Amino acid sequence: MKLIMAIVNNDDGPMITAQLNKKGVYTTKIASTGGFLSAGNMTFISGVEDEKVDEVIEIIKAYSRKRTQPVPNLDVPVGQIAGGAVAPAEVLVGGGTIFVLNVESFTRV
Ligand code: 2BA
Numbered sequence: 001m002k003l004i005m006a007i008v009n010n011d012d013g014p015m016i017t018a019q020l021n022k023k024g025v026y027t028t029k030i031a032s033t034g035g036f037l038s039a040g041n042m043t044f045i046s047g048v049e050d051e052k053v054d055e056v057i058e059i060i061k062a063y064s065r066k067r068t069q070p071v072p073n074l075d076v077p078v079g080q081i082a083g084g085a086v087a088p089a090e091v092l093v094g095g096g097t098i099f100v101l102n103v104e105s106f107t108r109v
Contacts, residue, residue, distance in 0.1 A: 001103040002053050006044045007032065008064050008096040013042035015063045020046065025056055037069060037093070047106055057098055064095030 008016060013029065020027050025046055032043040048056055068090045 001106055002048055002050055003101045003103050004044070004046045004048060004053065004056055005099040005101070006046075006056075006060050006096050007034075007098075008042050008044065008060065009067070009094050010040050010042050012064050012094075012096075013044075016044065016060055019059045019063060020044070020056065023055060023059065025052065025059075034093075037071065037091070039069065047103060053100060057100075060096045060098060066092055066094050069093050 006016075017027065017029065025048060027044050027046040030043040030045065032041050033039065034041050044060075046056060070090045071088055
């Protein structure tokens, strides 16, 4: 069994939820916040049998759009950060960020 943790854009969350439910995939949604943009996103946690992992990843891939978002609240002016590196004015976000972890034990009581 695997635990899939997937971080997706809030706007894509409802469609992904609907598709996972349709395929009989149990999931828990957590309201989360990206550490870089401080923007709300959605984290799905799903415990699935190994043979379902690819199907879940395909659903998340299919319904997670890439978009550019401005980088707010920089501590320094855009174009200048410590060490001479250049801070971006906007970044490409998503589709989804997916982690697949081995599950040692799974119990429902
Ligand atoms: P955020 O941390 O708000 O990051 C939003 C986007 O900003 C990222 O898109 C990436 O393009 C850029 N970014 C993030 N950290 C950066 C940095 N230190 N320097 C320059 N650019 C940076 P995605 O990679 O698609 O990530 C979307 C969201 O997925 C992230 O939101 C975060 O909540 C989560 N995420 C991504 N990679 C992760 C990881 N390795 N561990 C935990 N969460 C992750």
